[in-house]
Amino acid sequence: MPKPPxxxxxxxLFLDFDGTLVPLAEHPxxxxxxDHLPERLAGLQRRLDGAVAVISGRPIHTLDRLLAPARxxxxxxxxLERRGADGTLHHPxxxxxxxxxxxxxxxxxxxxxxxxxxxxKRHALAAHYRHAPAAGPALRALLESLAHGLGGGYEVLxxxxxxxxxxxxxxxxxxxxxxxxxxxxxxxRPAFVGDDRTDEDAFSVVNALDGYSxxxxxxxxxxVARYRLDNAQETLKWLDALPTPP
Numbered sequence: 630m631p632k633p634p635x636x637x638x639x640x641x642l643f644l645d646f647d648g649t650l651v652p653l654a655e656h657p658x659x660x661x662x663x664d665h666l667p668e669r670l671a672g673l674q675r676r677l678d679g680a681v682a683v684i685s686g687r688p689i690h691t692l693d694r695l696l697a698p699a700r701x702x703x704x705x706x707x708x709l710e711r712r713g714a715d716g717t718l719h720h721p722x723x724x725x726x727x728x729x730x731x732x733x734x735x736x737x738x739x740x741x742x743x744x745x746x747x748x749x750k751r752h753a754l755a756a757h758y759r760h761a762p763a764a765g766p767a768l769r770a771l772l773e774s775l776a777h778g779l780g781g782g783y784e785v786l787x788x789x790x791x792x793x794x795x796x797x798x799x800x801x802x803x804x805x806x807x808x809x810x811x812x813x814x815x816x817x818r819p820a821f822v823g824d825d826r827t828d829e830d831a832f833s834v835v836n837a838l839d840g841y842s843x844x845x846x847x848x849x850x851x852x853v854a855r856y857r858l859d860n861a862q863e864t865l866k867w868l869d870a871l872p873t874p875p
Contacts, residue, residue: 630844630854630855630856630857631855631856631857632856632857632858632867633820633841633843633856633857633858633867634841635870635871636673636677636820636867636868636870636871637818638676638677638678638871639817639818640677640680640817640818640840640841641677641680641681641682641808641809641813641814641817641818641819641840642673642677642680642681642682642819642820642822643681643682643683643684643804643805643808643819643820643821643822643831643835644681644682644683644684644821644822644823644864645683645684645685645801645821645822645823645824645825645828645845646683646685646686646687646692646695647660647685647686647687647824648789648823648824648825648845648861649822649823649824649845649861649864650663650666650683650861650864650865651663651666652860652861652862653789655759655760656746656757657687657748657757660695662695662696663861663865666696666865667696667697667698667699668699669868669869670683670696670699670701671698671699671701673868673871674699674701676871677813678813679702679714679813680714680813680814680817681701681702682701682702682703682704682714682808682814683696683701683702683703683704684703684704684707684708684801684804684805684821684823684831685703685704685705685707686705686706686707686755686788686791686793686827687705687706688705688706688710688750688751689703689704689705689710689711689712689718690705692705702714702808702814704801704804704807704808705750706750706751706753706795706799707753707786707793707795707799707800707801707804707827708799708800708801708802708803708804708807709721709750709752709753709795709796709799710752711804711807711808713808714811714812714813714814715811715812719807720752721752721796721799727779728749728754728794730775730778731775731779731794732749732754734771734775735747735754735756735771738756738767738768738771739756742758742761742764742767742768743761744758744759744760744761744764745757745758745760745761745764745768750793752795752796753793753794753795753796754772754793754794754795755791755792755793755794756768756772756791756792756793756794757790757791758790758791758792759789759790759791765790765792768792769785769787769792772785772792772793772794773785775794776794781797782796782797783795783796783797784796784797786800786827787827788825788826788827789825789826800827800830800831801823801827801828801830801831802830802831802833802834803830803834804831805819805821805834805835806834809838818838818839818840818841819834819835819838819840819841820835820840820841820842820843821834821835821840821841821842821843822843822845822858822864823843823844823845823854824844824845824846824861828854829852829854832844832852832853832854833853836853836855841855841856842854842855842856843855843856843857843858844856844857844858845857845858845859845860845861845863845864846859847859847860
């Protein structure tokens with residue numbers, strides 16, 4: 630696939646975080662944010678009149694910490710929670726009473742399978758198995774069973790060495806659509822940059838809107854994206870190439 634064109638100032642730019650803006654880490658807490666990334670994103674935000682958002686599997690409060698002092702429009706937990714450019718927060722009702730039994734099941738599974746760890750994202754539960762890849766199928770089967778037990782309002786979303794139990798009906802594509810209905814994104818041409826299977830929903834939405842879908846991937850994995858960047862380092866170089874104003 631070709632490399633994407635240079636960013637134009639009439640775009641609405643949507644960016645995944647892990648694997649797209651920062652290299653993937655062995656553990657989410659071990660991620661290394663590149664020097665000046667918050668400044669780069671704040672500069673893009675100014676050049677695109679605010680139409681820049683990060684859409685990630687991480688919760689919004691974690692993204693704010695990692696990207697401080699930049700203050701961006703954000704969608705966290707794959708679109709389950711969202712903060713518009715005007716600061717308005719959108720999220721589903723607190724599901725803690727529903728997810729309590731699922732937390733106990735995941736904790737027991739992690740104890741029985743060294744290398745598996747899980748995190749409570751409040752609205753969703755993510756289970757990582759990068760250090761125990763053989764446990765992946767059994768872990769997904771457990772989460773599918775838990776989703777069924779929650780009455781059909783939950784689903785399992787899979788990414789790179791992670792399965793996530795989450796309310797159904799939310800994904801990165803729905804987050805893009807929600808942003809595109811609001812200022813300053815409305816009326817612009819969307820572009821989404823991501824590196825994982827969880828980004829494919831956003832690519833599909835952007836394609837339907839005649840935008841730019843950009844997969845970050847050195848391995849040429851199957852994708853509906855129309856452009857490709859090799860890695861996070863190349864993403865940053867591409868972001869830096871936005872022409873400066875005269």
